[in-house]
Amino acid sequence: MRKMPFSTFAGNYWRSAPHVSAIASHWPWHWEKRYKMKLLIAGLALLTAIVFVASGNEPEPVPQALGDTATTGQQVDVHVLRASHQQDVLTVFGQARARWQISLRAETSGRVTQVADAALVGALVQKGDVLAEIENTGQQLDLANRTTALATARRVLAEEEQRARIAQENWDAAGYKGDPDPLVLRLPQLEEARADLNAARLAADRARYVLDQTRIVAPFDGAILKRSVGPGDLLQSGDEVVELYDTQKMDVVLTLTEAEAARLSSPIGNRVRLIATQSGREWQGVVERVGQRIDATNRWIELIVSVKEPNGLLPGQFLRAEVDGRSYEDLIGIPRALIGRDGAVWHVDFDNQLRRMPVIPVFSQGDRSFVAPGSDWPPTLRLTPPSRNFLNGTAVSPVFMSETDTLNLAENGAGQ
CATH class of the missing domain: 2.40.420.20 (conserved putative lor/sdh protein from methanococcus maripaludis s2 fold)
Incomplete structure (x- = not known):
């Protein structure tokens, strides 16, 4: 098929304004291919010349002389x-813990009538502070009955002692020979009266103790960790009232490897410097006890350090410890x-x-x-x-x- 001249094609285009697809069908593509081929050949020739010139001007490497780095002198x-x-x-690490941390529980039943502010979480308490009170009418009545029984037992014993003394005098006055029967001298009755008095005394003491337990008091100086009751709660014997720990006696448990433990000649009594890892505050302590076993998993040995003045030291606080070893x-x-x-x-x-x-x-x-x-x-x-x-x-x-x-x-x- 004969190709249409470009001038003829352009004239026809402007006269008829055909669609783009018509332009593509009449474009002389063989001209464009020839032009691209010439550009490609020229580019390759220029690149070859540049590489040749660069490789020809590169300096040859100069070998370094041996012995330039001699260390003599x-x-x-x-x-x-x-x-x-x-x-x-x-230097080892450990964690502080309270020597005594207890759950204080009720020893008698009743309704809670009062909860002191000292029983609130975080409060510091002193030994003997009242933390809560339980309604105690029943306990007071029981103590009154036990006190009456105690007085009765004392009277009965006094009467039996009088009867036994009279029986002994009558036996002596009658002039009988031999030992009298214990019943004649009322000795069993006297022994029974004494036993009854002792039982009545113990029962009264027990009733007084139960009455005292209606007032829940702190057993030592400490801090409240948890409160479990409120005013109006009905308690049974054994129910938890508060949880607290002793603030005056703190221990620090240090874990040592066997190799570290070997560096201590006699750990008991060794001085220990304790430093809080966060604040840098320091305390002094003494190694008081050594764990009597080696941890089967980590092969650790425990040292228990008693802190002399634990003011400001909190249970769970992480510490760095410096323990005096051998000299x-x-x-x-x-x-x-x-x-x-x-x-x-x-x-x-x-x-x-x-x-x-x-x-x-x-x-x-x-x-x-x-x-x-x-x-x-x-x-x-x-x-x-x-x-x-x-x-x-x-x-x-x-x-x-x-x-x-x-x-x-x-x-x-x-x-x-």
Whole structure:
């Protein structure tokens, strides 16, 4: 089919204004394809030229000369350390708890007539404070009856004692030989009267005690955790009234691993410094008891610390504890930044040569590890921070650091 010239096509288009589909059916697409092909070839040629020029101008790599990083005579920081008396202080964590926390319950039945403000949750109470009162008419009546019975028993005993005395006098006056029958001297009746008096006395004491229990009082100085009754409630014997804990006697339970427990020579009586993890407030305590078992799951041992003055210490409060451990005469406290990952330190001897010395810490405290000097160690260690380039016998130029620098290294440094 013969192609229509473009000028003819354009003239026909403007004369007839056909639909877009008519334009697509008459467009000379072979012109567009040729134009795109030429552009593609030109672009590839330009890209090839750029790559060629760039690769031709790239400088050749210069090999680095060996031995440029030689450590011979290099300056190193040196920290001077000596052995001294050291006190191991074990840092562990624990939780405070009240030594006594009880549920105070009614010992008699009745209707609650009054609940004191001291029984409200959070209130501090003193020993003997009245927390609630129960209607006590029945208890008063019972005490009155028991008191009457006690008086009667005393009278009966007095009468029997009089009768027994008269019977003994009559027996003696009659001149009978031998021992009289106990009934003649009214001894069984006298013994019965004495037993009745004792029973009446105990019954009266019991009635008085029950009457006293209609007033619920605090058994010790403490704080109210929970209130279970209100005015008008009907209580049965055994019902809970309040729950409270003792504020004057607090314990802290510390959990130690077996390795940590081995650092305590005799834990009983050891002083403990207790610090609140949130507020930083401090208390003093003493190890009072040691748990008599090892936890089967976590392998923990419990230390129970008695707090001397627990003012402000709350049950459940989380604490950091510093427990005095063993004392050592000659240990060297080495900052961990001076101990390599392989567990060794680098000592600069008096010939200014490096000497590698393995160390085994006796204990660690803070950012220091305390080690016992080896038999072949010098009396003074001159340690430098470890480096991967160090070798035994390497000559160095020491720069001695001050004690302040060593202290800062222990506080801020990190082992490599």
